[in-house]
Amino acid sequence: MPLKVGIPRALFFYYYYPLWKRFFENLGAQIVVSPPTNKSIIDAGIKCAVDEACLPVKVYYGHVTALKNKVDLMFLPRLVSLERKTYICPKFMGLPDMIRSNVKDLPTVIDTTFDLSKNSSSIYRPAREVGHFLESRDRIIDQAWDDAEEFQKEFEDRLYKGHLPCDVLDSLEKGKELPVTCNMKRMCVAVVGHAYNLYDTHISMDLIRHLKNMGVKVITPDIIPTAVSDAYANRLPKRMFWTMGKRLLGSVLHYIDEGKVDGILYVEAFGCGPDSMIEDLSARYVRRDRKIPFQVLTLDEHSGTAGVMTRLEAFVDMISWRGVS
Ligand code: SF4
Structure with a gap:
């Protein structure tokens, strides 16, 4: 039975889902994505999030709650910086800690830190850290990563042709044709x-x-x-x-x-x-x-x-x- 990796349908999902889906699948995992946001997900998020959190972070809590009993591993990376000298919002940096302290009974959490602020080409180090939850051989992980990056690039190329991410993600998930622009x-x-x-x-x-x-x-x-x-x-x-x-x-x-x-x-x-x-x-x-x-x-x-x-x-x-x- 493949290990089930949970990806909350919130925050970085809308930017990097194709990358992570392909990467984990290349390493033999089964991806489980939380359902589209609904009232009960928002209510669950509001219940366990800190009051100061912005709405998307509260929604993220709700998606983690919806997934936690359905997966073996929960993917909650700590995104600090994805390019040199430029940073992601601090709320992303604290997500794994905030989730751990407020959501009970989590499965094993993949909380690898991605900090490329000093060197954009150092992506293989955190990618391997994530990959080691599923595979011990670095060579296989690197190949899985290279292929996933290609897939992400295809996703972005479709966006640059004028398709909105919601349509491209839908076509990837459900195998639907892209609407004509x-x-x-x-x-x-x-x-x-x-x-x-x-x-x-x-x-x-x-x-x-x-x-x-x-x-x-x-x-x-x-x-x-x-x-x-x-x-x-x-x-x-x-x-x-x-x-x-x-x-x-x-x-x-x-x-x-x-x-x-x-x-x-x-x-x-x-x-x-x-x-x-x-x-x-x-x-x-x-x-x-x-x-x-x-x-x-x-x-x-x-x-x-x-x-x-x-x-x-x-x-x-x-x-x-x-x-x-
Ligand atoms: S940029 Fe940060 S504070 Fe603003 S909505 Fe996104 S996570 Fe929340």
Whole structure:
């Protein structure tokens, strides 16, 4: 019987699921992913998370709770830095400790630290540490890793062709065809935010689908190659040291420069420290360099579909009144 490795459907899942799925499967494990976020997952997360946690972290707790009795190993890596001199939000760094101290009866936890802040090419060391939970031979682990990185690259290439991560992940999980990307829409809106907020349909109240149903073409930072958003972020007067912040703000600067989007909707989670700064900087650059509608939508566990829909409709109407329809 293969060992079952649990991957919570939250946070880094929306960026790196293809990589980890392929890596663990190459090493003979069976992957178990928690179900899509629902009310009971959120309620379980709120019950055991610390009060100060942002919504996505609370949701992560809920997914761990949903998985813990179904797997032999729980994958809860400590993501510190994935590129040189740039860091992931501190909440990611503390996740394994926070989960351990608040969620009881966990299976064996894979809590390997990924810190590439000093040397981006040192990825094999933590990859081997993870691999050793399933396989003792480094050579086999390295091969599994190289193949998984190729698979992740294929996933990212599909994003850069204009497909949203939610569609690509769906096609990977269920073997579904990717939807045809359509450019014939009444307007184009950039929805900017962390992938775990945008594509978790429960957290986001399915806002991407609602916008599409209103005839809006939706683009997000995830379909912009990292090299492009990095190049824009490098124009900032000060170096941005958050990986995700660099990506979001770099994308906004790209949209401003390219001039193809009719409005920008910034989606943030209540309690997110990095977003309070990135959102404010984004708004300032939009106001200064290209006066298109810019709206912030803050989500928390009390957000309701009706309220979000009203905001979306008002935003789309505002863009229409400016002569785009
Ligand atoms: S970046 Fe913001 S939303 Fe994401 S984990 Fe950190 S505090 Fe939470």
